[in-house]
Amino acid sequence: xxxxxxxxxxxxxxxxxxxxSKLGSDMKGSQAWSSIFRPGSIFRKGYTDSPRNRSYVIxxxxxxxxxxxxxxxxxxxxxxxxxxxxxxxxxFILLTVTGIFLMFFYRPTAAAAWDDIYTLQTxxxxxxxxxxxxxxxxxxxxxxxxxxxxxVFYHGAYKPPxxxxxxxxxxxxxxxxLLSFTGYLLPWDQLALWAVTVGTNMMGxxxxxxxxxxxxxxxxxxxGTDTLLRWYVLHVLMLPFVAVIFMAIHFWRVRKDGxxxxxx
Amino acid sequence: MVEVPEHLRRRAEEARxxxxxxxxxxxxxxxxxxDSGKTEEQKAAAAKIPPHLLERSRxxxxxxGGEESAPAxxxxxxxxAPAxxxxxxxxxxxxxHTQRLLTVVKSGSIQDVKSLPQDKVHVWPHLLxxxxxAALFITAFSTVFSIFVNAPLLxxxxxxxxxxxxxxxxxxxxxxxxxxxxxxxxxxxxIPGIGIFLxxxxxxxxKNPSNKPEDRKFAISLMTVHLMFWAVLVMIGSFFRGPGFxxxxxxxxxxxxxx
Numbered sequence: 001x002x003x004x005x006x007x008x009x010x011x012x013x014x015x016x017x018x019x020x021s022k023l024g025s026d027m028k029g030s031q032a033w034s035s036i037f038r039p040g041s042i043f044r045k046g047y048t049d050s051p052r053n054r055s056y057v058i059x060x061x062x063x064x065x066x067x068x069x070x071x072x073x074x075x076x077x078x079x080x081x082x083x084x085x086x087x088x089x090x091x092f093i094l095l096t097v098t099g100i101f102l103m104f105f106y107r108p109t110a111a112a113a114w115d116d117i118y119t120l121q122t123x124x125x126x127x128x129x130x131x132x133x134x135x136x137x138x139x140x141x142x143x144x145x146x147x148x149x150x151x152v153f154y155h156g157a158y159k160p161p162x163x164x165x166x167x168x169x170x171x172x173x174x175x176x177x178l179l180s181f182t183g184y185l186l187p188w189d190q191l192a193l194w195a196v197t198v199g200t201n202m203m204g205x206x207x208x209x210x211x212x213x214x215x216x217x218x219x220x221x222x223x224g225t226d227t228l229l230r231w232y233v234l235h236v237l238m239l240p241f242v243a244v245i246f247m248a249i250h251f252w253r254v255r256k257d258g259x260x261x262x263x264x
Numbered sequence: 265m266v267e268v269p270e271h272l273r274r275r276a277e278e279a280r281x282x283x284x285x286x287x288x289x290x291x292x293x294x295x296x297x298x299d300s301g302k303t304e305e306q307k308a309a310a311a312k313i314p315p316h317l318l319e320r321s322r323x324x325x326x327x328x329g330g331e332e333s334a335p336a337x338x339x340x341x342x343x344x345a346p347a348x349x350x351x352x353x354x355x356x357x358x359x360x361h362t363q364r365l366l367t368v369v370k371s372g373s374i375q376d377v378k379s380l381p382q383d384k385v386h387v388w389p390h391l392l393x394x395x396x397x398a399a400l401f402i403t404a405f406s407t408v409f410s411i412f413v414n415a416p417l418l419x420x421x422x423x424x425x426x427x428x429x430x431x432x433x434x435x436x437x438x439x440x441x442x443x444x445x446x447x448x449x450x451x452x453x454x455i456p457g458i459g460i461f462l463x464x465x466x467x468x469x470x471k472n473p474s475n476k477p478e479d480r481k482f483a484i485s486l487m488t489v490h491l492m493f494w495a496v497l498v499m500i501g502s503f504f505r506g507p508g509f510x511x512x513x514x515x516x517x518x519x520x521x522x523x
Contacts, residue, residue: 051269057388067391070384076391083398090399095407114420120265121417132410138522140406142435154488155465156475163467170463177435184433184474191522194430198440202432202452223423264476 003199036249074263080155081260084148088176089139098134099236106186108232110225115187138180144174157261165253168246177244182235188228196231197223268383415523428507429520437501438494444509 009015025167026042027033037043040060055069086095104121105127107113120127121133149169152158185196200223204214221224254260385391432440442451462469470483477484502521505510512520 033337034269051386054386054388057392058386063387063392067387069321071391072384073383073385075396076385078394083394086395087398087402090402092404102466106278108423114417127411128414129407132413133406135415135523136409136413137406139434140402146435149463150487150491154458154477154484156480156483158467159470159473159475160467166467167464170460174460181433188420188421189416190421190425190427191416191418193423194427195432198430198432199436202436202439205447205449206453207449235280261475 008190032053041169047065061068066251068259072259075260080262082147082151084151085142088144088148089251090124091137091144092243092247094137094241095134095141098137101130102134103236108228110188113186113228115189117189119140120200127170138183142170142176145173152261155261155264159261161257162253165250165257168250168253172243172246172250175239175246179235179239179243182231182239185223185231193223268381414462418522429505429509431501431505431520431522433523434498434523438497440509441497441501441505 010018034044038060040056042053042056044061045056047057058064058067090176102120103249105124106116117131122130141249152166158169181196181199185192200214200217203217204210206213215221217227217230218224219230293453307322427455439452439456442455446455472480472483474480500511503514503519504511506517
């Protein structure tokens with residue numbers, strides 16, 4: 001049987017790939033696409049490995065706020081930094097993400113807090129997992145921030161011109177401890193209540209202003225629902241806000257002071 | 265992986281090779297440089313001077329020296345003409361130079377070069393890949409850990425029932441440990457306050473400019489002693505304190521520690 005070859009369509013696979021590539025080029029030519037990706041972005045002009053494109057990846061993306069195009073060769077050595085600063089920052093992001101999830105299921109009142117956590121653990125999909133992650137990541141972050149400080153000290157990285165960045169780092173360490181401590185109260189269980197009682201009793205011994213300090217921290221003369229609200233706002237809003245500002249200065253100064261220190 | 269631009273590296277290598285060759289040539293020439301060597305050199309130089317410049321200098325000499333030098337200058341001119349013509353094709357100045365040194369400006373007098381060239385690598389991919397791997401690792405670790413270990417949720421807070429022992433979060437257990445030795449104002453406020461203050465002041469106290477461990481024995485020992493002291497306090501507070509915050513051994517009395 002003779003077949004007229006002109007009538008035959010190309011095989012399905014070929015037509016599909018043609019359609020896909022047409023779709024791709026249509027999408028990349030659209031106004032929406034070019035409004036999202038700036039000129040020079042590798043998502044607009046494609047990426048082939050070249051020094052110029054390697055620069056464009058950073059230069060034409062939001063990454064430019066965090067990293068320069070190039071860093072000293074020794075700065076990428078994991079054995080030097082152990083990634084501790086970066087891990088602290090990443091844990092902060094992880095804590096923000098899991099924390100936002102937890103906020104959907106939590107009311108900061110003495111009557112509701114514990115029940116909300118309990119319900120979250122038993123009735124909310126992934127509730128237990130996300131709460132676990134939030135708690136373990138928080139402890140981990142205290143640890144990484146602390147180790148980061150030790151690492152910086154042992155490398156003498158606080159020396160000129162980086163003195164002020166060290167000061168900001170100590171402030172960030174304090175903020176991390178406060179973030180962790182304010183979060184400690186929120187489950188409103190026996191562990192939370194009495195750990196915070198021990199902690200705030202200590203702060204009550206501040207010379208001269210002891211009672212006032214304690215009153216402001218507790219929102220009253222003893223721990224109660226007002227304390228919970230106060231520490232909740234500190235934990236989810238105020239301290240992260242302050243920490244983000246100090247982090248922005250911290251990262252900016254790392255670059256302005258000539259990248260990370262060393263090599264030894 | 266090599267991040268020194270290829271063309272710059274090549275240029276530097278060529279310049280180095282050229283300088284080495286020149287130095288070698290000079291070294292070979294100087295021992296034999298007597299009277300004859302010098303005249304040879306001068307002749308070679310004269311051969312490379314463009315003819316119109318020679319003409320001009322000869323005219324100038326003639327004008328300055330008067331009639332007597334004029335014939336002498338005129339006589340050699342035809343003899344030198346072929347050599348001069350050959351040299352003009354090469355278009356080089358005295359000594360074979362294609363350019364003249366006008367002046368030497370020392371670096372720092374008109375422009376101050378602050379940054380010396382450094383060995384640098386692109387952040388993408390070298391740094392971002394490492395950071396991405398670290399982020400992936402920590403996410404995986406905390407997810408897996410969270411699957412297997414649950415965060416504690418004790419019974420509802422009860423003001424009438426004080427757990428024994430009552431412990432602060434682990435990072436404050438060093439302070440709580442100090443409470444057993446000092447007045448609460450000293451242990452809870454003064455010591456941590458001074459600690460943070462001294463940490464902030466560290467870069468202004470430590471005037472030693474070196475960051476080499478062998479030059480910083482005192483600073484490193486001091487920090488290590490304090491960190492160890494603190495770690496030991498936290499560990500005692502966490503694992504070795506039982507009911508009534510009395511000292512116990514965890515392998516005998518059990519663990520009184522919640523994260």
